[in-house]
Amino acid sequence: MPRYDWRGLVRGMRMAFTIPGLVMAMSFLGFGALVRAMIFPLKGAVAMDVFMWALPGQVVYVDTLARGLTLLLALLAVTLTAVRLMPMVVLVLAQARLPGARRWPEYLAAHFIAATLWVMSEMYMDAVPRPQRVPWVIGLGLALMGGMVLSTVAGYYLTAQMPVPLAAMLVFFTPAFFILALFDGARSGADWAAIALGALIGPPVHLLWPEVDLLLAGVIGGTLAMLISRKAARTGRRRP
Amino acid sequence: MTAGMQAPEGPFQFLQAGMFTIDSPVWNEPAFWGAVILAGAVVTYVWRLLGVLLAARIDPDGIVLRWVRAVATALVAALVARMVLFPSGLLAEAPLAARIGGLLAGMLFWRFAGRRLALSIAVAAGVFLLLEYLFA
Numbered sequence: 001m002p003r004y005d006w007r008g009l010v011r012g013m014r015m016a017f018t019i020p021g022l023v024m025a026m027s028f029l030g031f032g033a034l035v036r037a038m039i040f041p042l043k044g045a046v047a048m049d050v051f052m053w054a055l056p057g058q059v060v061y062v063d064t065l066a067r068g069l070t071l072l073l074a075l076l077a078v079t080l081t082a083v084r085l086m087p088m089v090v091l092v093l094a095q096a097r098l099p100g101a102r103r104w105p106e107y108l109a110a111h112f113i114a115a116t117l118w119v120m121s122e123m124y125m126d127a128v129p130r131p132q133r134v135p136w137v138i139g140l141g142l143a144l145m146g147g148m149v150l151s152t153v154a155g156y157y158l159t160a161q162m163p164v165p166l167a168a169m170l171v172f173f174t175p176a177f178f179i180l181a182l183f184d185g186a187r188s189g190a191d192w193a194a195i196a197l198g199a200l201i202g203p204p205v206h207l208l209w210p211e212v213d214l215l216l217a218g219v220i221g222g223t224l225a226m227l228i229s230r231k232a233a234r235t236g237r238r239r240p
Numbered sequence: 241m242t243a244g245m246q247a248p249e250g251p252f253q254f255l256q257a258g259m260f261t262i263d264s265p266v267w268n269e270p271a272f273w274g275a276v277i278l279a280g281a282v283v284t285y286v287w288r289l290l291g292v293l294l295a296a297r298i299d300p301d302g303i304v305l306r307w308v309r310a311v312a313t314a315l316v317a318a319l320v321a322r323m324v325l326f327p328s329g330l331l332a333e334a335p336l337a338a339r340i341g342g343l344l345a346g347m348l349f350w351r352f353a354g355r356r357l358a359l360s361i362a363v364a365a366g367v368f369l370l371l372e373y374l375f376a
Contacts (some may be wrong), residue, residue, distance in 0.1 A: 004359050019358040034329050044273065051281035056319075059328075061280050071276065079283035087312040094300040106295070110288040115316055159330075165372040168334040175323040176364035177348050178316050183350055184357050186313075190306065194313035202318025203325050213322065218315030221296025225310045 002098040004105055008132025012139025015124055021144055023177040024116045025151040030171040031055060032155020038066035042156050049149050054114045054139075083215055088118040095125060096133035105134045112141020115178065122185040140235040190229035197221035334368070335375040342368030 015021075028049070035045040040062050048058045057078045064074035089110045097106055117140065128136050159167045182195050198221040205220075206213040298304050323331060324339045331339065346364025350357070 001258075001329050019361065023361065030330055035328075044277065044363045047277045048280060052284045053275055054284050057280070063328075065276075071279065075279055075283050078280055079286070082284040084287075084312070084315050085284070086287040086291040086294070087308045087315070089288045090295045090298060091305070093292060093295035094298060094305055097295060099296075103296075105291070106292050110292045111285060113288065113291075115319070118312065119316075137244070164330070164333050165369060165376070166282040168330045168372065169369045171329065171331045172334070172368045173341060173361065173365055175320045176343060176361050176368075179320045179343060179345055179362050180350055180357055180364070182313060182316060182356065185348065190310055191313055194310040195317045198314030198317030199321040201314070205318070206322050206326055214315050214318050217318035217338050218311045221314030221318065222307065222309075222311030225314060225368060226307050 002101045002131065004098060004101055004135050005129065005131040006135045008128060008135035009139035011128065011132060012136035012141075013118065013143040015136070015140050016143035016147060018124075019122075020116055020123070020177065020181070021119050021147060023173045024144060025147055026170040027055060027174040028148040028151035029155035029159060030167070030174075031058065032152040032157075033159035033167060034059060035062055035152070036156050036160060038062055042153065045152055045156070046149055049152055050145060052078075053111060053145065054082055054085060077211070080215070081210060086219065087116060087118055087218075088115065089113045092118055092121045092125075092137060093134075095121065095129075096137055098131060098134070105138065109134050109137040109141070112137060112145070115145070117141060119178065119181040119185065125183065188229065189232060190225050193225035193228050194222050197225050334372050337375045338368050338371035342353045 005078050032045065034043075035042060038180060045062065047056070048061065052058050052061070060077045060081055061074055064077050065071070093106055093110065096109070117137065120140065121137065125133060125136065159170075179195075179199075182191075186192050186195065198217050201221045202213065202217040205216045298308075320343075324343055325336075325338065327334070342364045345367035346360045349363040350360035353359070
């Protein structure tokens with residue numbers, strides 16, 4: 001029976017202290033600022049960091065609750081934003097899991113997987129030996145989570161004193177990092193097509209169906225990207 | 241997703257049960273807070289759980305996984321487009337020119353200055369800040 005090599009845990013923790021970790025901390029500063037602006041308790045926000053660990057869902061949850069809408073409605077909105085975590089967990093674990101090994105580390109690792117960790121695993125996990133990968137994800141996730149709790153608290157207390165343009169720049173790091181990390185990780189025509197189609201389809205879909213915009217843009221854009229790149233590959237191969 | 245979300249009318253009116261809104265007294269109870277966080281955690285983790293179960297059944301080199309990758313990629317690209325074109329919170333305080341200009345500057349720098357990720361992000365943020373002050 002294959003076993004995980006838990007030296008990967010420490011290795012993953014060290015990876016948190018990289019540019020992506022720093023960028024992520026910037027956006028959690030923004031979350032702390034939002035929580036304060038919404039007169040939401042800091043303890044609740046920190047608990048969300050630990051137990052939800054998906055920033056868009058946390059923002060939606062805080063925002064919906066603070067607007068005085070009901071808990072059930074807020075949960076519905078949160079679970080819609082969380083659907084996107086499923087493909088990310090599939091992608092990270094497909095590269096990380098040891099078939100035949102004990103399963104519980106996978107269930108734990110999944111809790112830490114969100115957009116940034118997926119992007120980071122695309123960037124760094126190739127260099128990690130296979131038996132160390134699931135522990136690597138858990139270590140990276142734990143270290144990032146500790147950092148993001150600190151960022152949330154710091155954002156709660158600091159951004160109120162910060163000039164608005166500077167605070168806005170902190171939040172801007174996140175979209176800049178996401179798009180450039182996608183560029184950096186693009187390996188095939190399908191990847192580039194998916195980036196372009198997602199960005200093109202996203203805005204009109206957002207105007208039409210804001211509740212499910214990301215899911216629709218992802219599924220439509222990703223499927224079209226696959227079809228286009230397969231067609232291009234087939235016609236390309238036919239030519240001598 | 242967040243802006244202007246309204247409680248539905250008709251068959252979903254039960255969702256408006258007043259005792260669950262944040263200005264209700266039950267929110268002062270620690271147990272209720274615990275339940276709120278737990279509920280948020282459950283509706284989030286359920287999709288991750290589904291991901292774990294699927295990952296064990298999908299061929300890691302197969303077409304299904306490549307499709308999943310394309311979907312996740314397009315989804316994150318759409319998220320970026322939404323944050324830049326329809327921002328909320330602090331980012332909404334910045335002018336559109338800064339949000340688009342910063343992103344374009346970062347992408348162009350990445351493309352023409354040796355694909356350096358960290359430096360490109362710094363350029364994007366720097367141009368964003370500059371344009372914020374120019375267009376304010």
